[in-house]
Amino acid sequence: MFKILQWNMHGYLNNYTQLELLLKEHSPNVVCLQETNIAADKSAASPHQYQSYFYNLPQNKTNKQGIAVLIKKSIPHRQVPITSNIATIAIEVSLSFKFTIVALYIPPLQNFTCSELRNILRSVSTSFVIVGDFNAWSPLWGSTLCNNRGAIIEDMIFSENLTLLNDNKPTHFSTHKTFTSVDLTLCSSNIAPKLTSNTLPHLHGSDHFPILTILRTPSVFKAQPIPKFLTDIANWEKFQHTASDLCEKYPYSDNINKEVATFTKIIRTSAHLSIPQSSNKIFTKTVPYWSPELSQLRNAKRFYWSEYKRTRSNQNLITYKKANAMFRRKAKQSKRDSLNKFSESINHKTNPKKAWSDIKKLSGIYPQPQLISISNANGPIVNAKQLSNYFAAYWSNFHATFISDKNKYLSTPPYTLSNITDCNIEHIELQSTLSSFSGKTPGVDRISYPMLQHLPPCLMARLIKLYNNILNKGTYPQTWKNAIIIPIPKSSSPATEASGFRPISLLSCLGKLFEKIIAHRISWYAINNNSISPQQVAFKEGHGTIDALLVFESYASTALSNRNHLSVLSIDFEKAFDRVGAHVVLR
Known part of the structure; x- marks a missing residue:
């Protein structure tokens, strides 16, 4: 199962904590973001285990618009060059087959044509999935009206034989307190049977709903x-x-x-009766600063959002916004407190293994890459x-x-x-x-x-x-x-x-x-x-590379002081340990 998460996050830096929570909850293989609000000549730090590709149109020198694609480092991929007036990033992924993820963003005031969209598809040589915020309306994907942009997208869908994957749920909650569908997920028809798309039910601090697309792949x-x-807590007497x-x-x-x-x-048998064992459940990623209070605040804001969607009353909307603000503020504070608590706990008695484990968790680095x-x-x-x-x-x-x-x-x-x-x-x-x-x-x-x-x-x-x-x-x-x-x-x-x-x-x-x-x-x-030669320092008790460096330094210093020439031969044998068999050592 291959997961693609797309989201207009309304500010990469502003909503980074919410992005981290989404990554932990859904563990997507690829994340496509719109409105990162990062200028064309800049980039930003990406979550660990993800390689990031940021892009903005060259004329956007201010922190407006912008897109990004985050893809797990363990996934074989390459970036496909795209030349277009539409902000686009294309990533070709190699699994049991090759396909391309095309992420794009078209701002509300930008004019574009169907030909420009077709030219983007011509740059792709494999099956593809297109995700992005098109700011287009059409009854095809759940809007009550059809604007000029929607007509252009409809034309492209029919002329290129594309499949629309949207589930007819709204993807945007506007400042006018209305729901619209402007974020689309399209794909080439040959991989459509393998794909399903689902609009997630909560905003996560943005005004757009994240969309999770799942590609069924060989397990x-x-x-x-x-x-x-767990020998640290064993009953050794028993x-x-x-x-x-x-x-x-x-x-x-x-x-x-x-x-x-x-x-x-x-x-x-003795161990089974006297030593506890660790769980054999598959490892689940968590955030180190999470707490029951954060769970309560998140559940509360989700409840108030559901109430607003049911009643559409101003009072419920205000209550939701307050709950959302409280959750965001508490999440950021918990993250800072977790880092401070960890920093204060480090001293000369700290177990190095535990310290590094905590550092990796705080950095978002988790074991067991697959x-x-x-x-x-x-x-x-x-x-x-x-x-x-x-x-x-x-x-x-x-x-x-x-x-x-x-x-x-x-x-x-x-x-x-x-x-x-x-x-x-x-x-x-x-x-x-x-x-x-x-x-x-x-x-x-x-x-x-x-x-x-x-x-x-x-x-x-x-x-x-x-x-x-x-x-x-x-x-x-x-x-x-x-x-x-x-x-x-x-x-x-x-x-x-x-x-x-x-x-x-x-x-x-x-x-x-x-x-x-x-x-x-x-x-x-x-x-x-x-x-064993006296000159050998490897695998000899009380010896190490420092001994070899000291000998080299002695020869070099003597040669320099006497103005002599010093020749050094350095050899690095590839797979040295693999090439030395037991018969070579014994001989």
Whole structure:
């Protein structure tokens, strides 16, 4: 479902708070605005997650008229150049098919012809939706009279075989206390069956009603959140008691995969009985400054508006205007108070994660961006399963020589470094490594580090026995190889191609704990046997990029002081981590 919101907002800056509330309530993919009252040579800040296109006729140097289109940054699109005396913005959108949204505004005193409107349509090469304030009257869209403008629009509709989507509800409440229909939604006939348009019932601080047009598209995958165990409020005493009982109930197995399944079952069962879980409902955006009082004021102004529409009395209109003014004033005040309260709460003890979360909410930035589509040679991909398979194929596309060398090397018997690196894991080694983890994100098995850090002694001993069994047999559990892969958008790359995403894998915490113990041993062995170059600073404890910069600064300073030439070779390997396989490191 693709949503297009059009609205003559009667001042972008004046009604920005109302716009934010509309965005939170309806979450439109595209917003088309008229009468932004922003001059031709200026623009304004746009809501986060939206890319904005502002336009005004060149002769409008004052803050009058003007249009804007806001489109979500995650949607593949391009602006179509339009040359016209009518204020127009055209945006071509790429979903499972391409179509163009044409937003325009024709002021009441501007003269125009049907030919000018046709020329705008000639600039568009796809199916299209036209939205805007035409200031035209016609019985076709609910007016009792037909003016010259209405006749021109009628002529264009019939000659271009357009479909009118208006629902015959009034779109404008004039200063003469009358309702008119001047905002139109038109479309090319080939996509008309996919479109429905609805005039929203409230003014939202303007004198025009917003219109929401919905385009039915192939369903876009919306990930159902996986419930997380809220370990911050866990009953650890109950968790340990339950885990101890289950540890006695289920005996240890020498079969590694079976024992991993049993161990996971014990922890998961204990967690279900002692740790609350987060909701699995799809995330809903809210405004951080919203309050029950604002809800009451909004409901009150909507009630008084309904009363006015029913009775058309002056007293009800005055009551509505007072209620609307109170709501607008309170919303702005609440927004300021929310920002002040947040600013005052920041100190040296503030949790950075919570602080940044609050900053993003205040800025209108919310998590969980959804993939709309990915472009490939055969066109956009929108189906969830097809997207998953496409990402998997792209990220596993290694050269045949790379795969052949890897399989050949890993098929040879393992090389034992020393008795020390292969000796049994001790309790103190496990506890030391486990205490170094601070994250809470689990893998597919939903077991997190806080759960492992609160294991009872009997389960801790059982885990050590399992790790040593894996180490001695050389068999790695199959379930620990499974991961949740999350595509994270790269800041400098387009979100319409697979190359614009970085894969982040969430592996089992049980597996990562075991791997870190082994990594510590190998690191100790490599350093003590001088297997790592002294010049290397990456992945060495107590070293970092600052060391490399200091060495470079030393060479540069020496060369300059001696008036010598200094040559620097800098290499950036594309997908460096992807290209270094396990066989390369081991070799």
